[in-house]
Amino acid sequence: MNTFDVEELRSETPGCEFGVHFNHSGASLPSRPTLETIWRYLHREAVDGPMETAIDAGPLLEDVRADAASLIGATPDEMAFMGSGSAAWGAAFAALPPLAAGDRILVGRQEWGGNLATMQAAAARTGARVETIPAREDGGVDASALANLIDDRVRLVSLTWLPANGGLINDAAAVGCVTKAAGIPYFIDAAQALGQIPIHVGALGCDALTAAGRKFLRGPRGTAILYVRRAFLQRLTPSYLDVVSGPIVDGVVAIRNDARRFEASENSPALLLGLGTAIRQAKAIGINIIHERITTLAGTLRDNLRSIPKVTVRDLGTDLSGIVSFTIDGVPASEIRVALAERQIATGANGVPYTPLDMTARRLDQVARASVSYLNTPSEMALLSDAVAALAARA
Ligand SMILES: Cc1ncc(COP(=O)(O)O)c(C=O)c1O
Incomplete structure (x- = not known):
């Protein structure tokens, strides 16, 4: 494959027909092949x-x-x-x-x-x-x-x-x-x-x-x-x-x-x-190309989330991956996950046992996690950001 044809890759992924997947760090969607x-x-x-x-x-x-x-x-x-x-x-x-x-x-x-x-x-x-x-x-x-x-x-x-x-x-x-x-x-x-x-x-x-x-x-x-x-x-x-x-x-x-x-x-x-x-x-596809696309998409998602009142992006570091973590004031991450799932948006919620030392050091008990794959699209990211904004507005 010489060019990155995301639509073709999505059409070869049955899971893309049924919802919006932002849980690639839990488990991603396998391709039809x-x-x-x-x-x-x-x-x-x-x-x-x-x-x-x-x-x-x-x-x-x-x-x-x-x-x-x-x-x-x-x-x-x-x-x-x-x-x-x-x-x-x-x-x-x-x-x-x-x-x-x-x-x-x-x-x-x-x-x-x-x-x-x-x-x-x-x-x-x-x-x-x-x-x-x-x-x-x-x-x-x-x-x-x-x-x-x-x-x-x-x-x-x-x-x-x-x-x-x-x-x-x-x-x-x-x-x-x-x-x-x-x-x-x-x-x-x-x-x-x-x-x-x-x-x-x-x-x-x-x-x-x-x-x-x-x-x-x-x-x-x-x-x-x-x-x-x-x-x-x-x-x-x-x-x-x-x-x-x-x-x-x-x-x-x-x-x-x-x-x-x-x-x-x-x-x-x-x-x-x-x-x-x-x-x-x-x-x-090329791992470098995958990495580049994930970095761009995740960067945009972080910017979108940062602009929403009551939402805090929790990612550490300067060189960032496709795992976007955030919290909404007053809404536990487990509730965020369920509310997004009701809108057919799959995300994760990470508690202390997954990364005990870091969560304890930062005094966090849960973070919401939206992990981005090269399969995701800007319109999916807009859907996710809008859904998070709606949840934050209700909180
Ligand atoms: C960073 C990291 N290491 C290890 C594991 C454990 O892998 P498995 O669930 O396949 O045992 C996970 C699972 O999410 C993980 O995120």
Whole structure:
């Protein structure tokens, strides 16, 4: 595709016929080609037998792996397919060397709540500590402050690159420079980045990167990627194995020598092939083009919302993503979400558990979240702004 034909892309997206979708950071709308890939494969499974069909699917899934790898600047042997972003992140974390009392884990202030819960539970079991890296004045992670926190007890630095509760884009590459110099494992949660902004794991300097397929990339639910840097892989011991990730050969466990040591042998080829279609579509449009359009649309939406009395845009940072967060004085975000849904406008409402450190630091209990995809149009944004203005006027 040489030009960005949004109308054509919308006409290939069944969900665009039925409402206005501003919840791409929760889960986006899959395209018809993605749905057809899934349906075709499920039909073949039903007719020819699931195990029998899987024999042919093997090479196709390796193509998906190669495409997923090239989307983030990795190699196929560094990629595992997982069932969710949390499962991917948790698998990598659980595979780190055991923590001991006094060990430290450093996290960004916008760390995803699920990752944080996993780390805090591990810290509570072992006597390790989870500490928050100070934020800069604009709310983003402060890489210089991180450098000052490093000592020989730090076992992991974890950063949620684009937080779930707003438009901030953390400077993940600056954090990577610090961790690389210190030789400390560095995990990036890229759930909200995949399919929205360009990703190059080499430039980020991370050891592991995780993301679900269903968000800005528009892949199916139940899919996720786990990247593990080749040279880092040997430092990770999966918390469990199966007959493909660690077969017993001559009485000895032969753990796979690539990132598939984390992958379950029982998965859904239909969904993974659907993920492959979504990846190919995003690459055909061009991630830079997608990013540019999202930035422009989200910028306009923020300007519109800022002009409405009683509405406060809550996004931190200077370099902003397509996630637009806001509050209306006197109206809880959960009510905003319901009221907009009644007008067929899908948005999100984020409470404290999604990003506990940041919400607590900012004394926010909920924010409304309108996340913008390249699929959205200026007229949809006007509809959303008008609906928010009407709600604010009633408050
Ligand atoms: C930043 C971030 N990280 C991780 C996750 C968790 O992904 P999943 O729901 O696939 O486990 C989410 C989900 O919204 C997220 O926004």
